[in-house]
Amino acid sequence: GENVEQHPSTLSVQEGDSAVIKCTYSDSASNYFPWYKQELGKRPQLIIDIRSNVGEKKDQRIAVTLNKTAKHFSLHITETQPEDSAVYFCAASNQAGTALIFGKGTTLSVSS
Amino acid sequence: DGGITQSPKYLFRKEGQNVTLSCEQNLNHDAMYWYRQDPGQGLRLIYYSQIVNDFQKGDIAEGYSVSREKKESFPLTVTSAQKNPTAFYLCASSIDGQGHQPQHFGDGTRLSIL
Numbered sequence: 001g002e003n004v005e006q007h008p009s010t011l012s013v014q015e016g017d018s019a020v021i022k023c024t025y026s027d028s029a030s031n032y033f034p035w036y037k038q039e040l041g042k043r044p045q046l047i048i049d050i051r052s053n054v055g056e057k058k059d060q061r062i063a064v065t066l067n068k069t070a071k072h073f074s075l076h077i078t079e080t081q082p083e084d085s086a087v088y089f090c091a092a093s094n095q096a097g098t099a100l101i102f103g104k105g106t107t108l109s110v111s112s
Numbered sequence: 113d114g115g116i117t118q119s120p121k122y123l124f125r126k127e128g129q130n131v132t133l134s135c136e137q138n139l140n141h142d143a144m145y146w147y148r149q150d151p152g153q154g155l156r157l158i159y160y161s162q163i164v165n166d167f168q169k170g171d172i173a174e175g176y177s178v179s180r181e182k183k184e185s186f187p188l189t190v191t192s193a194q195k196n197p198t199a200f201y202l203c204a205s206s207i208d209g210q211g212h213q214p215q216h217f218g219d220g221t222r223l224s225i226l
Contacts, residue, residue, distance in 0.1 A: 009152070032212035043202065043217040044155070051212060089154060093212055098162060099145065099170065100215060104154035 002027045004092050006103030013080050015112045023090035023103050024072040032093040033066060033073045034100070039086045047088075048075070080110045115139040118203050118218035124226045125190065125197060133188045133221045135203035141216075143209040144186035148172060149200040149220075158201075161186055162209025190223065198224050 003026045013019050025033075034049035050057045050064045050073065057064050061080075066073040073092075077084055087107050091100040119134045135144065143162050147155040157170030161180040175194025180186055186205075190197045200222050204215040 006154075034214060036217075043219050046214050046216070049214060097212065098168070098209055099157055099160050101157075102147075102155040104152060 002092075002094050002101050004090060004101045004103040006090050006106055008106060009104065010107045010109070012109045012111065015080060015082060015110055017080055019077045019080050019084070019108055019110075021075045021088055021090070021106045021108075022072060023074070023092075024070075025092040025101070026071070027092070027095045028068075028071065029095045029097075030071075030092040031097070032100075033064070034091050035064060035075050036089045036091070037086045038089065038105075044089060077108075080108075082110050082112050084108060085110045116203060116205055116216055116218035118201075118221050120221060121219065123221055123223045125223060126226050128192045130189055130191050131197075131223070133190070133201055133203075133223070135186045135188065135218060137184055137186075137205045137218075139205055139216065140183070141205035141207055142183070143206045143213075144180070145204040145206075145215060146170075146176075146178065146186070146188045147202045147204065149202055155202065158188065160209075 005024045031052035036044035037047045038044040061078045063076040087105045089105050090103045116137045125131045145160040146158040156172050159178040161167035164183050177189045202220045203218045206213040206215045
């Protein structure tokens with residue numbers, strides 16, 4: 001079935017370091033890949049997304065790269081800050097294009 | 113996203129009882145979704161609706177039911193057939209039912225068993 005694998009499940013970095021979270025998806029028909037940030041007890045919030053016709057997208061300290069051939073995409077956070085600490089979810093559109101399939105999440109901890 | 117309101121924030125269910133979670137949006141979005149979130153499991157799709165009076169089962173629909181009588185409302189009923197209902201439930205909406213549109217989430221309802 002359709003699946004999104006996300007790694008690592010936990011990630012600890014020092015403030016100012018970079019953090020990278022990787023996801024792979026199973027369906028070659030997927031064409032939309034959003035990333036969400038969820039702070040403890042709060043709603044997931046969209047932080048960046050990318051579509052299949054683009055290989056990379058950047059928004060200040062956050063960037064996403066997409067490799068359609070290998071079916072994987074990654075989130076890059078540079079110059080991490082303690083407020084970046086949260087759970088991050090990747091997702092990919094399903095084969096029918098009607099819903100998103102989410103990864104299991106990565107808990108990022110940034111220590112000062 | 114203040115445009116999606118879920119209620120109540122906390123809900124308790126007794127054995128054999130059906131409970132209904134409310135989700136309302138004022139974003140004029142066509143599509144709405146219900147997810148269940150368990151620790152370490154990510155978000156799993158329960159039901160989704162691309163348009164009024166139509167909805168589809170997601171990956172874990174058993175023990176749940178929904179209705180979409182109005183564009184702005186998509187209530188979820190957790191029936192007594194759902195034997196492990198304790199979880200955090202999230203409602204979301206998107207402009208249309210195409211999978212390449214961002215989804216915006218509500219604040220969630222935490223359901224527990226009494």
